[in-house]
Amino acid sequence: MIPEFGQFALVLALCLSVSQAVLPLVGAHTGRSDFMALARPTAAGQFVFVALAYVVLTQAFLADDFSVRYVAQNSNTELPTAYKFAAVWGGHEGSLLLWSMILAVWTLAVAAASRAQPAMFASRVIGVLGIVSAGVLAFTIFTSNPFDRLIPAAFEGNDLNPLLQDPAMVAHPPMLYVGYVGLAVPFAFAVAALLTGRLDKNWARWTRPWTVVAWLFLTLGIALGSWWAYYELGWGGWWFWDPVENASFMPWLMGTALLHSLAVTEKRGIFKSWTVLLAIAAFSLSLLGTFLVRSGVLISVHAFASDPTRGLFILMLLGLISGGALLLYAARAKLMVAEGGFRLLSRESFLMANNILLVAATGAVLFGTLYPLFLDALELGKISVGPPYFNLVFLLPMLPLVLLLGAGMHAWWMKMNASALVRKLAWPAGIAVALGVALPLVVFGQSSFMTAIGVIAGLWVCGAALLDPLRRLLRPQQGMRLTRAAWGMFLAHFGVGIFILGATVTSAYNVETDRGVSPGDRWETGGYEFVFRGVRDVPGPNFDAVEGEVELRRGGELIALLTPQKRVYRVQQSPMTEAAIDGRIHRDVFVALGDSLGGGAWSLRIQIKPLIRFIWYGCAIMALGGLLAATDRRYRRVPERSTSSPAVGHGTAGEA
């Protein structure tokens, strides 16, 4: 009986989300405040029922209710309890429910935080979020119902995909979804502003913290996914330019561009139309990502379903939501009047370059991701685009971007004195170049042009980001003040620098070998000695494993005993490689067990990856910077209603 309650709750949530979409929008259009007042109650009600459905599904997993098809497909009595919670979003239907749930939480947060804003605007924001909720809930109910019964009930469940039975995989989807779905908020703000006709600095200031929070979760989600791929897939790579990775990366790139464009719109009242367009594009790419990942056009652990009606439904939703927003954008183009101008050398110019380069990178990645799909749809052959293409087209715009980034952080608004900028940055630039050339040679004994460029770029960004914070900390008597947002900005960019260092050094000095070994074998790889002791059987809760024992030594001394496993999960009978990693801040030693070669011999994959952790540390630092920036005091202040900024359409447009 209980799953039917979940089903019922979902239908009620859909009804409420339709009311949440229609009533406030109609109310705001006709000026009926009683309709507008319904925005918050319907949003709250929608949240309650989605949450109820979510709890019911979780309960079905915990109770091993295999009469529910989705539970039978994704769980098992032997599955550890922690993974039963995670199994709720381990398949297509449940992950959509999680999508709706997270959107409901975002909506609730927006509803609570927007009380100080004009009712016209706030009710439109909530209404637009209601449209998105209604679309996704309808998709869930009509094509992917998680509460479908299985008659007769299964005696035992099919178990969760073993690849997903992992701590990082527990956290990755919710994090990613909070980011993905969070991009609906700036989208809703942009559409509401277009409807209201008020695209001003206040609108940008309201949007900014929401965008930053969505962005930081997206950053963490992607980083967790990359980390998981690194140690769980058994290959030791950290980014594959796989279409599903691109699907999450493109909204991130657009979200990053949006953040920076919003900064200009908030401070200077310009770049408005561009900001609106980016907000629409970022969320559209989120939806496109959902389509790519969920429609089954791609092959991966993410492609749960290959049901064409589902893909079609998402594509229609995408067309409706993005197409509608773009039409509105075209109709309201007149609203977007710049409130000021700027000189060639100014922070505005740097941020414009940032935006152009980020959009170019997104376009190139999008092209490489979609082109094979188009070709396939037109039956012109099956192709895929190799990672070297993506590496090149991503690096081409990113290189100028990071070089400009160091200077852009220190440029002033409106206009900047070139000699002041050069004076301030000459030292960090000189040090970055000197160290970038010397350090790789000293530490690793060899270098290449591209390696030097990468290390210089990383050091340059780190140095430029630390300049002001260090001065503030070391010479407080100079009285330089930094707002929390500025701390966040510098910290996030420092994270970018750390990431670049990690990515460059790992790619340049990665040592990788596959070899066959017998018990007692000793060998040397990348300056470390290895001893293979042999393998033994180890039972797990829902799997049986063969565990290898590999000694890691340096200078005769034992550093670590690595125990890579080859697991066979009992239910699905699928083998899984569980790599063993000795992780230190400056390098990882990665050992994965391959196949049994007979006679006690095994194939081993050994990799030594210097600075690989910097990649994920960098992402974590970026997210931390985002957190600081999003909690800046000025966002918590009650906004004074358009005293400081003139309404759009008249006012200071003449300056531009």
Add this chain to the structure above:
Amino acid sequence: MTPRRRRRLLLIGLVLTGVVVSAVLALRAFQLNLQYFFSPTQIADGEVGDARRFRLGGMVLEESVEREEGSLTVNFVVTDYLHSVPVSYTGVLPDLFQEGKGVVTLGSMGPSGHFVAEEVLAKHDENYMPPEVAEALEQAREREQL
């Protein structure tokens, strides 16, 4: 022409050159990295042409997997049950590589009709077939019936 205007023109020229060079490099990289997918039947029909590096997909023929003694080289046969191609690969095989299951490999044709794989891809799970392979098998089956 004032010095300032000249500087600006120079800047615009530099940016434009950069954009053009980038675009050319990107398109070239795109062309070089297009990897076509072929089934054993398509290879037998000579559809490969001059593609040097491509993906070969099909089923791993039952009882065809052989290891070379004392090395990490594995030989197996990829088939769509109409035509077959012998494949060799040196390295650690992915978890999901099994006889009688679908596989996609990336590499090039060596001498004597032997496919040398640089990579064996296994992104699908055990009850899910790579779509290219499923379609290749379907086409082979249709041709057999003709």
